[in-house]
Amino acid sequence: MAEIDPNTPVYSIGVVKEMTGLTRRQIRYYEDSELIKPARTKGNQRIYSQNDIEKLNKIKKLLDNGLNIAGIQEQLGTVKEEKNKEEEKIDDESLNEIRVSKEKLTSLYPVSNRASLVKLLSEDLEPKDK
Template sequence: MAREGRDKPLYMISVAAELTGMHPQTLRVYESKGLVNPKRSGGNTRLYSQGDIERLNLINQLTGEGINLAGVMRILDMKERADERERELSRVREQLRRAEEELHELRMQKKITALVPLDGSADPQQVLRGLLGGDIH
């Protein structure tokens, strides 16, 4: 799901509680401890996003495995930092891909420039052979 869709506030606390199998008071406690941060409507109603529901399900899973809330907070913090690093790595990979494409284009332009005389008298077949590195038929 796209990041924007995951963060859209959708569910009131009663629905979020039902979706996660938690009591609404548990959700309030988790909010007060900073484990989840639902948005608020104009009338100050808590609205949970799909991302909040996924986070609450992870909290539920971790506490079910015996991890206390302090441990859960550390795990969530590490997960957020790892997710941010992954997003940054994806951005850098995309920049590298674009730079490699640009470098390829520049190398091809350089090859063409080297093969074509300034007076434009080049034989097209000879230029193609030079670009392709061999014979053409």
């Protein structure tokens, strides 16, 4: 099948919303905070790429670690090309917590992020009484 690049935007906000567990408001807020840079469609619709999805998931993890929008902005504001100590610290905690085995690196992201992502996807279940 056709391989899609991790930076090829093909996800609509609805998909991103489900995959990240965030709301449209939050996603837009992060975008406004320069956390992500989704592409635009002719109808001005946002389209996210696999790369953005993982980034959103990372943000979700940050929120799970007790951070807030300010923390997210701090993370994204600090993390440009080099990862900061805080990110490593958080990832380390997650790693130690879940004790992820040697996962296959199929992403451009470091192992820490990958492991965190796996944890996130494994615990993406929210208490929805329905």
